[in-house]
Amino acid sequence: MFRPLEFFIGLRYTRAKRRNHFISFISLVSILGIAVGVTALITVISVMNGFDQELKSRILGMVAHATVEGIDESVHGWQQAIERVETNPHVLGAAPYVEREAMLQGGRVSGAIIRGVLPDYEPKVSEIDRKMKEGKLDDLVAGGFRIVLGSELAMKLGVGVGDFVTVITPEVSTSPVGVQPRFKRFKVSGIFEVGMQEYDGAMAVVHMQDAETLYRLDGPSGIRLRLDDMFLAYSVARDLSGQLGQSYMVSDWMQGHSNFFKAIAMEKKVMFLILSLIVAVAAFNLVSTLVMLVTDKQADIAILRTLGQSPRSIMGVFMVQGVLVGTLGIFLGVGFGVLLSLNLTAIVRWIEHTFGVAFLSADVYYISELPSDLQWSDVSWITLTAFLFCILATLYPAWRAARIDPAAALRYE
Known part of the structure; x- marks a missing residue:
């Protein structure tokens, strides 16, 4: 050899x-x-x-890979918009949402982000239904004014499933007795825990129709998308932006979390x-x-x-x-x-x-x-x-x- x-x-x-x-x-x-x-x-x-x-x-279990928002305060015709974005081969799912700030009052008071979702659509873009510690996401029904809290937020407020919290919005209403803050009482129907303080300690989820009623909106704030490859979010967002036209703005998850x-x-x-x-x-x-x-x-x-x-x-x-x-x-x-x-x-x-x-x-x-x-x-x-x-x-x-x-x-x- x-x-x-x-x-x-x-x-x-x-x-x-x-x-x-x-x-x-x-x-x-x-x-x-x-x-x-x-x-x-x-x-x-x-x-x-x-x-x-x-x-x-x-993080991406709660954050959409891409988000479609309207130029106006609400997205009109969101059903048609979802049908159009789902024609993109990289889009696995789409769901409308409302997202606003509020003050929550239970046994104590804490600020939070209110996210309005449709329980039938939300599992397509997030994992919140699989992160429920108590209750179910399907317990959120239109007109029921029920709320699902993050585990730490529930501890801050000192409430549990079956208790009531008052959601106070930054907007005000004018009445014969003067200007008053807009608020609504919600019943806690569930608690979720995703393992991130950003969401467990500062997010509450309600039915989208209840959120629209509370904030007096005539449609969702936008549409959240889940993609087959999250690292294609920028290119997919750019394609969808051209496809949907000037009346919509498309952003991706990297814009909010890229530095992290x-x-x-x-x-x-x-x-x-x-x-x-x-x-x-x-x-x-x-x-x-x-x-x-x-x-x-x-x-x-x-x-x-x-x-x-x-x-x-x-x-x-x-x-x-x-x-x-x-x-x-x-x-x-x-x-x-x-x-x-x-x-x-x-x-x-x-x-x-x-x-x-x-x-x-x-x-x-x-x-x-x-x-x-x-x-x-x-x-x-x-x-x-x-x-x-x-x-x-x-x-x-x-x-x-x-x-x-x-x-x-x-x-x-």
Whole structure:
């Protein structure tokens, strides 16, 4: 079987027992260092991917991927508008809504966003029906003046299912006794919890017709859309804007939350760079390993040179050895990193249960479990980065080996 000479000699050097056992120890440290660095990098990036996906699912479970609004205060002919937008192949569902600010009074007072929805349409664009802790979204009926509160908002108000809250709007009504604020009493029919304070602590849901009556509107505020790919929201919104005409405005979720997800993406990049330094430090342990090996093998190098092996070939021998040691560390690191990332949630849960600790307390954090989302593209980039570090670490020792003078090396042999 044909094998290049450099690979053959480098492999023999890797497998051979060392006269200086300290070199073997440093090689082992280099392998373990690279393995630990790659494992940490894969695990941390997977955890950041997990948080990113978890936050996206929670935020976009309540936020529409795209929104169609009228130039006027209300959208007229929303049924026809829904029929037109649903002809777009990327639109999975559409639902009308009313959204206004209000003050809610129960046992206590708190501000909130009132969202009027149609229970038959809303599940097409949000997950609120699957986030109900008490009651059902279908309990909202036109004219029933029932309200569904976020879990934290219900706690602020000191109310539960079956209690009544008074919704006070910013608008006022003129009556014979003077100007009075407009208000209506609603019965709490359900409580939802999506895991985001923005919604659990400041949102209430009513039937769209009741919201129109309360705010004296003659139609919904707009139409919320769910797409097959949320990252196509901008292009789909642009297409729909041209399709619907000048009487409608179309916006996408990125306009309201893009900075948040850009910050997460930036943190992921920064963590990748920082943790790559750990891999770099471990990889550059190969420098000391190979430098000592070159010193130990000076006589062998001199003999190979006298037999006609070129300096480039000598350089290749030690690069092969360094790359083989680095590849072993990378292989171990990828294996442990993938296994840890795939089982991280279960491992953390077991540690919490066994030792009675809570890494992410549900009383403080809205994500109480450590999420992990392993993406093979990240594993590939990490593997490639670590491999490049290993190659760079072999250049100087290999270059030093190629410059050894055979006569000087054999003088005292």
